[in-house]
Amino acid sequence: xxxxxxxxxxxxxxxxxxxxxxxxxxxxxxxxxxxxxxxxxxxxxxxxxxxxxxxxxxxxxxxxxxxxxxxxxxxxxxxxxxxxxxxxxxxxxxxxxxxxxxxxxxxxxxxxxxxxxxxxxxxxxxxxxxxxxxxxxxxxxxxxxxxxxxxxxxxxxxxxxxxxxxxxxxxxxxx
Amino acid sequence: xxxxxxxxxxxxxxxxxxxxxxxxxxxxxxxxxxxxxxxxxxxxxxxxxxxxxxxxxxxxxxxxxxxxxxxxxxxxxxxxxxxxxxxxxxxxxxxxxxxxxxxxxxxxxxxxxxxxxxxxxxxxxxxxxxxxxxxxxxxxxxxxxxxxxxxxxxxxxxxxxxxxxxxxxxxxxxxxxxxxxxxxxxxxxxxxxxxxxxxxxxxxxxxxxxxxxxxxxxxxxxxxxxxxxxxxxxxxxxxxxxxxxxxxxxxxxxxxxxxxxxxxxxxxxxxxxxxxxxxxxxxxxxxxxxxxxxxxxxxxxxxxxxxxxxxxxxxxxxxxxxxxxxxxxxxxxxxxxxxxxxxxxxxxxxxxxxxxxxxxxxxxxxxxxxxxxxxxxxxxxxxxxxxxxxxxxxxxxxxxxxxxxxxxxxxxxxxxxxxxxxxxxxxxxxxxxxxxxxxxxxxxxxxxxxxxxxxxxxxxxxxxxxxxxxxxxxxxxxxxxxxxxxxxxxxxxxxxxxxxxxxxxxxxxxxxxxxxxxxxxxxxxxxxxxxxxxxxxxxxxxxxxx
Amino acid sequence: xxxxxxxxxxxxxxxxxxxxxxxxxxxxxxxxxxxxxxxxxxxxxxxxxxxxxxxxxxxxxxxxxxxxxxxxxxxxxxxxxxxxxxxxxxxxxxxxxxxx
Numbered sequence: 001x002x003x004x005x006x007x008x009x010x011x012x013x014x015x016x017x018x019x020x021x022x023x024x025x026x027x028x029x030x031x032x033x034x035x036x037x038x039x040x041x042x043x044x045x046x047x048x049x050x051x052x053x054x055x056x057x058x059x060x061x062x063x064x065x066x067x068x069x070x071x072x073x074x075x076x077x078x079x080x081x082x083x084x085x086x087x088x089x090x091x092x093x094x095x096x097x098x099x100x101x102x103x104x105x106x107x108x109x110x111x112x113x114x115x116x117x118x119x120x121x122x123x124x125x126x127x128x129x130x131x132x133x134x135x136x137x138x139x140x141x142x143x144x145x146x147x148x149x150x151x152x153x154x155x156x157x158x159x160x161x162x163x164x165x166x167x168x169x170x171x172x173x174x175x
Numbered sequence: 176x177x178x179x180x181x182x183x184x185x186x187x188x189x190x191x192x193x194x195x196x197x198x199x200x201x202x203x204x205x206x207x208x209x210x211x212x213x214x215x216x217x218x219x220x221x222x223x224x225x226x227x228x229x230x231x232x233x234x235x236x237x238x239x240x241x242x243x244x245x246x247x248x249x250x251x252x253x254x255x256x257x258x259x260x261x262x263x264x265x266x267x268x269x270x271x272x273x274x275x276x277x278x279x280x281x282x283x284x285x286x287x288x289x290x291x292x293x294x295x296x297x298x299x300x301x302x303x304x305x306x307x308x309x310x311x312x313x314x315x316x317x318x319x320x321x322x323x324x325x326x327x328x329x330x331x332x333x334x335x336x337x338x339x340x341x342x343x344x345x346x347x348x349x350x351x352x353x354x355x356x357x358x359x360x361x362x363x364x365x366x367x368x369x370x371x372x373x374x375x376x377x378x379x380x381x382x383x384x385x386x387x388x389x390x391x392x393x394x395x396x397x398x399x400x401x402x403x404x405x406x407x408x409x410x411x412x413x414x415x416x417x418x419x420x421x422x423x424x425x426x427x428x429x430x431x432x433x434x435x436x437x438x439x440x441x442x443x444x445x446x447x448x449x450x451x452x453x454x455x456x457x458x459x460x461x462x463x464x465x466x467x468x469x470x471x472x473x474x475x476x477x478x479x480x481x482x483x484x485x486x487x488x489x490x491x492x493x494x495x496x497x498x499x500x501x502x503x504x505x506x507x508x509x510x511x512x513x514x515x516x517x518x519x520x521x522x523x524x525x526x527x528x529x530x531x532x533x534x535x536x537x538x539x540x541x542x543x544x545x546x547x548x549x550x551x552x553x554x555x556x557x558x559x560x561x562x563x564x565x566x567x568x569x570x571x572x573x574x575x576x577x578x579x580x581x582x583x584x585x586x587x588x589x590x591x592x593x594x595x596x597x598x599x600x601x602x603x604x605x606x607x608x609x610x611x612x613x614x615x616x617x618x619x620x621x622x623x624x625x626x627x628x629x630x631x632x633x634x635x636x637x638x639x640x641x642x643x644x645x646x647x648x649x650x651x652x653x654x655x656x657x658x659x660x661x662x663x664x665x666x667x668x669x670x671x672x673x674x675x676x677x678x679x680x681x682x683x684x685x686x687x688x689x690x691x692x693x694x695x696x697x698x699x700x701x702x703x704x705x706x707x708x709x710x711x712x713x714x715x716x717x718x719x720x721x
Numbered sequence: 722x723x724x725x726x727x728x729x730x731x732x733x734x735x736x737x738x739x740x741x742x743x744x745x746x747x748x749x750x751x752x753x754x755x756x757x758x759x760x761x762x763x764x765x766x767x768x769x770x771x772x773x774x775x776x777x778x779x780x781x782x783x784x785x786x787x788x789x790x791x792x793x794x795x796x797x798x799x800x801x802x803x804x805x806x807x808x809x810x811x812x813x814x815x816x817x818x819x820x821x
Contacts, residue, residue: 063413088213088296090336094408097333102443118197118214125332148193151186153326154397155448156333163182163326164455202731204770222774224797225810226733257805272732516804587792588801596792598803648788 013138015129024058024079040081050076063091067098074105084113093126100127100157120145127157176237176539177322177462179287186329187284190291194218195277202274217297219290220276224591229271230293231283235303235321236264236542240529243540245286247525253279258525260510260518262582262633264302264542265293269589297335298328301343304352305543308463309505309551311497315364317347319459320396323451327397334404338411339419349662354544356383356664357636359421360403368392373403373433374425377630381666382422385430387437393456398449402441406433466537472502472556480559487562489611490573502555508548508565509572509580513609516598517583518546527568535561545582547575578620579605582633586626586643593626595643595650600624600676607680617687620701636660638702639683640667650676654717656710659702670714685716723758724750727765727775735797736772746814747798752784786820795820
């Protein structure tokens with residue numbers, strides 16, 4: 001369920017705050033690939049076509065898609081777009097973590113759809129590195145999100161140590 | 176009890192700063208109500224009938240005197256001088272101003288309290304046995320694990336937008352005083368490890384949680400929970416809010432299949448990143464030592480006091496619970512005086528309870544899911560002095576576990592979700608049974624009242640459950656019989672048609688009188704007679720005048 | 722005919738619409754004809770920095786909230802019916818209960 005009042009244009013921004021033009025083209029199932037791409041394929045189409053591709057492409061995953069089905073084709077995928085049709089649908093967070101931590105995917109993981117600044121911190125922690133975000137100042141939104149919480153209580157896809165690990169490290173340092 | 180370190184203080188400060196920013200952006204129109212609503216819910220702020228309601232977390236129901244005094248201060252300064260203790264061991268303030276909330280949260284943070292995740296589709300307050308660490312029948316203290324779960328679930332990046340709310344309960348005693356079977360995840364700590372029950376709940380479609388895993392080792396608790404939550408996050412229904420709890424998923428898959436999916440997910444987790452090692456478990460255990468129990472109990476002095484003061488004797492009989500030390504007891508302060516809203520306490524009463532805990536209770540209090548306050552450790556030699564302090568503030572009602580010790584949600588007097596009012600009904604019922612001797616004769620009987628199907632009053636697991644239903648605006652109540660929240664958990668069954676409010680107290684009385692006629696002895700409790708004879712035996716009494 | 726009601730954003734206080742302004746006393750609420758009420762509700766739903774959750778209460782022929790909403794609107798107009806703040810709202814306006 002999208003938010004009618006989010007009047008800002010969606011802008012592609014990286015985890016480092018770089019605003020990028022989005023050079024990727026989303027191919028719907030019936031579309032022919034015309035031009036040089038690069039292309040983002042829908043999930044079903046990706047499962048059918050990835051095996052036969054030489055170049056690396058993008059795949060868009062909807063919340064109900066099982067990301068693990070992409071496992072055999074990860075080396076053909078440069079970009080995974082994880083869709084959030086409504087910001088309240090949190091399945092994309094699990095998708096991203098599975099991609100990073102279980103499948104070891106090292107390409108770009110991008111959040112698309114109903115993405116606002118208030119979700120960016122959690123998305124960063126779940127392994128996203130690009131965001132198509134609706135905000136007046138996307139670069140500032142990403143920078144603010146990274147700094148938003150100085151403490152993490154749990155391990156996730158990022159490098160942050162959970163508080164219990166930091167406590168252990170602090171104890172070890174003084175002993 | 177747990178004491179914040181710099182990490183914990185920093186976390187709450189960061190959250191409060193974030194929320195203060197979100198409030199500002201809402202007040203000046205930078206974000207819409209639709210965008211703001213999930214954010215304010217995650218900080219425990221509801222918009223109710225009369226005003227904003229703030230639900231403050233009391234982590235696993237454990238409270239210090241200092242924290243109770245802060246509640247009194249908030250009630251006085253920002254509210255109408257009282258607060259309401261809930262069935263999830265939290266406290267609610269009903270007349271809060273949105274603009275005041277950042278300041279209130281700051282004042283709570285000073286005493287290591289917050290309102291985080293007391294609402295919204297996230298992991299809520301983990302609840303436990305109100306006698307944890309004190310009860311004679313306790314096998315292992317669940318509180319260190321409750322704190323471990325609390326921290327792990329705080330601001331969890333993957334589980335902030337679940338299909339629906341998620342409630343975890345944990346117990347470490349043989350008797351289940353935490354109602355674990357009607358929670359999304361119910362954990363039972365045993366010497367061999369955790370029994371994990373998943374998929375319990377009340378509401379529109381009540382379920383008792385099936386056992387999903389047994390013998391889970393403490394050092395694997397978090398990774399296993401993470402696997403359970405991940406399966407739910409991925410596969411819980413999001414198309415229908417009435418079908419979105421994990422109980423629906425577990426029921427649809429079947430316990431075996433759900434368990435299999437969790438094991439599969441668990442096997443693929445990097446548990447070294449998730450699981451806190453045993454050294455960490457020990458670290459948390461170190462926060463829950465026994466207090467320095469005072470000795471020198473004069474049993475004769477206590478007996479003399481009881482002989483001299485019958486009301487005191489009755490209070491000892493009804494309101495104390497066996498402690499692991501023979502010279503101590505746990506004391507329940509009943510917040511169910513006849514004729515007042517169940518679970519409410521005035522700011523003055525909160526101060527009295529804080530002082531009493533400091534003087535006689537080693538500075539510690541608990542909130543039970545039955546909406547009472549507990550002093551878990553009280554030396555028997557201090558009981559009479561404690562009783563007199565409580566008695567002066569209408570805190571000495573000797574009805575714990577009895578028919579007038581009702582659970583009631585706030586209902587349509589406060590809550591915008593309600594169909595019917597629960598508080599006036601609770602008051603009418605308790606007035607009918609107010610006679611002390613009658614109450615004691617009836618014995619243990621739990622009435623639980625919910626103003627709507629959301630079941631915040633736990634009506635499904637009351638010996639007598641009462642559910643407010645909407646009959647085109649006229650308040651009607653369905654009566655359920657035979658529910659239990661304990662280790663023999665059972666769901667009550669609707670018995671007969673709904674009754675209008677004025678008919679309910681008399682109907683309850685008919686059922687109670689029939690029980691008194693049919694019980695085999697004074698020691699056969701109401702719930703046991705109902706179980707023995709069947710609900711149908713009592714159905715007629717509910718609906719026909721004798 | 723309908724009543725328009727909402728909560729004030731900053732403090733959550735219940736408000737009632739009375740001919741071009743919001744009031745805190747339900748006794749002063751204006752009865753609005755259905756068409757105008759719909760328009761007003763939409764207008765105020767957009768004025769999010771002032772009020773939140775504006776909604777319409779349908780009235781019976783004699784100006785009372787319809788049966789379905791009766792108890793709820795009684796409680797909002799007069800205060801909770803039980804406990805420490807019983808009828809606080811109506812008392813604070815120095816008037817008897819309304820929406821009997």
